[in-house]
Amino acid sequence: MPLFDEKYYNAVRPYMPQDAKKVLDEQIPGIKAKVAEDITEFGKSYALFVKEEIENLTASTTQELDDSTKMLSDQISQLAEATKDSHGNFHNVSG
Numbered sequence: 001m002p003l004f005d006e007k008y009y010n011a012v013r014p015y016m017p018q019d020a021k022k023v024l025d026e027q028i029p030g031i032k033a034k035v036a037e038d039i040t041e042f043g044k045s046y047a048l049f050v051k052e053e054i055e056n057l058t059a060s061t062t063q064e065l066d067d068s069t070k071m072l073s074d075q076i077s078q079l080a081e082a083t084k085d086s087h088g089n090f091h092n093v094s095g
C-alpha cells in the first residue's frame with residue numbers, strides 16, 4: 001500500500017477545472033514528500049520510545065533480580081549460621 005493514495009484525487013480530477021488540476025498536480029509531489037517525511041519521523045520517534053521502554057524494563061527487572069539474589073544469599077548465610085553448633089559444626093536440621 002502506498003504511503004499516499006491518489007485514489008480520491010483521481011476520482012475528483014475529471015470534475016475539476018483545468019487550473020485546479022494544474023495546482024493539484026503541482027501540489028501532489030509535495031504532499032507525498034511530506035507524508036513520507038512524517039511517517040519516517042514517526043517511525044524514528046516510535047523506535048526510540050520502544051527502545052527506551054525496553055531498556056527501562058530491562059534495568060528494573062535486572063535490579064529486581066539482583067535484589068532477590070542478594071536476599072536469597074543473605075537467607076542462605078543466615079540459615080547456615082543458624083545450623084552451626086557452638087564449635088562451628090553444621091547439624092542436619094531436616095529431621
